[in-house]
Amino acid sequence: MAAVVFSNVRKEFGSFTAVHGLDLSIAEGEFVSLLGPSGCGKTTTLRMLAGLEFPTSGEIEIGNRVVNDVAPGKRDIAMVFQSYALYPHMSVAQNIAYPLRKRGTPLAERQKSVAATAELLQLTELLNRKPRQLSGGQQQRVALGRALVRDPKVFLLDEPLSNLDAKLRGYMRVELVELHRRLGRTMVYVTHDQLEAMTMSDRIAVMEGGELQQFAPPTEVYEEPANRFVASFIGTPGMTLIDGDLSRDGDHWLFQADGISMAVATLKDNASPGPACLGVRPEHVLIGEGPVNGVIQVVEKTGHENIVVLELSSGQRLTGRVPAPQSWRPGETVQLSFDADHTHVFGPGPRGIRLNRDGVSAGKASAPPLDIANANTPTPRKAQS
């Protein structure tokens, strides 16, 4: 049974279309993130689910009930806002009690629920304070408490962690996941932070330009991005994307770009020769040996690993990720290759679809997995490693 279903939902603001025919089916009890850059339609989608915006066309269902014409307060949802939206003139206790008060819950019961919620979120000491007397983290917990107090069917969270500092954010991520596990309620979480989406979600809905790009579990989104946009959006540092051409010789596919030539295989049936794009994640750039020369531009040390930015002779930039104890310096020339089992091929255009067969990366079944020739690079200097 699906708890939340969007069927061909479209939202226009005047001549601007914020959401184009969205189809999304969220299972009951699932934690789903709507992930995308700002202006991708994720917040509009959430606000339509909350009833704060009305879809131009299409249907939204919550628990098998079409809610298009149902007022926000009657949808049995709770929402946590990015700004927390705590009522400034009410105390913490009054803030948490407000949803119950609006539903006519008797006073005694209200007090009991508020006390229990405050206990759960360690707010008991703060119940008489006003929101402005609280720290950001405490305000966040009050906002969460106001959502939790009446046990709704669906929780909507609109970038709830984005105003917290990094450490607290990490802590709250864990808290939220734990809370979700304990309550077992459907949660829809809007974020532009892929780390939050990756670590917390059962499934991620990646959105861009008002369209759903991919809806899959985090590992699948990472390992088999549906198209070039998802590939470039997910992952820090981002996937290196190299524009080139795909050609076909019988069953063999060949990807060629300036200075790179690589045999790829196991593409989908609808793949056709022509412009294409090769995608390589930083951890699949193998630095040290290989047929390609690159000059190290920047080495970023994060402690447990180094992020290395390289430039090929063609001017193409690559990002690699290597374990920490390395002594490469900017300006050095190194040899490199790609982990052929984990490269991706995308069709042309900013949203070119992934051409690899599902569950398979390019080059996996290819006999000579990697054949990179650098035709016009200068004689390689020996890399010092």
Place this chain on the structure above:
Amino acid sequence: MPTIRKIALNVFAWTIVLAVAFPLFWMLVTSVKPSFELFRRPPTMLPETWTFEHYWHLIERTNFLTYFRNSVILSTATTLVVVAIATLGAYSLVRFKYNGRESLAFLVLFTYLLPSVVLIIPLYLLLVNLGLANTIFSLVIAYTTFALPYALWLLRSFMAGIPEDLESAALVDGASRLGAFWDVILPQLLPGIISTALFTFILSWNEYLYALVLVNSDSARPLTTGVMNMLVSAFNIEWSLLMAASVMMSVPLIIVFAFLQSYLTRGFGAGGVKG
């Protein structure tokens, strides 16, 4: 030199304070001097004989209290009407999206830009035709026409400063739109409402021109025209009575100001800070 600068600044500030305060002081002093002392040369700074006879005269032997009551009713009614309409209007202008919203807001202000002399004759004819001439109510309508635009813009900037998320949160929490307005918007808007109310009240309290044209029966006259009519004639000005009346007219405003002054300054800053 910092000390010289400091002294210069102080002198400057006190000069301004004196320039503003002296007329008030003189009004107060004149009102408690006996009439024969008024025109003495050189003038006496403080009265040689203190007297409250002018106040008693006004209260017991003139229509002063009627005028005072009229002014209170008039200003209070205007304030209530203006604040009620402006609050709802500002809510509409900020929260609802409809065609011509911006033009509407601008048009409202446009009426404020016209000199009142231009509007007064049409307004007079309109009120006469409505059968409202010579009533306090006609003045309430007239004052509303020029207080409302400014009040609307003032409240609009206050309203725009209230995060929309607050209202959305209230809606999701189960409130109706009106409920959210009552529970969440109004408490947040209170400083704005207070400064708008003060502004409207003062404007109505001090207004002269409309009152002069629209009302000419003693039972409906407010203080401004009433006092003028009573004490200032072509041949004579009753200075002592006039000053006593002025003091009594100023007292309500001074009291209100003293209590709500911080809200008022906040209101005037709202457009710049929150807009």
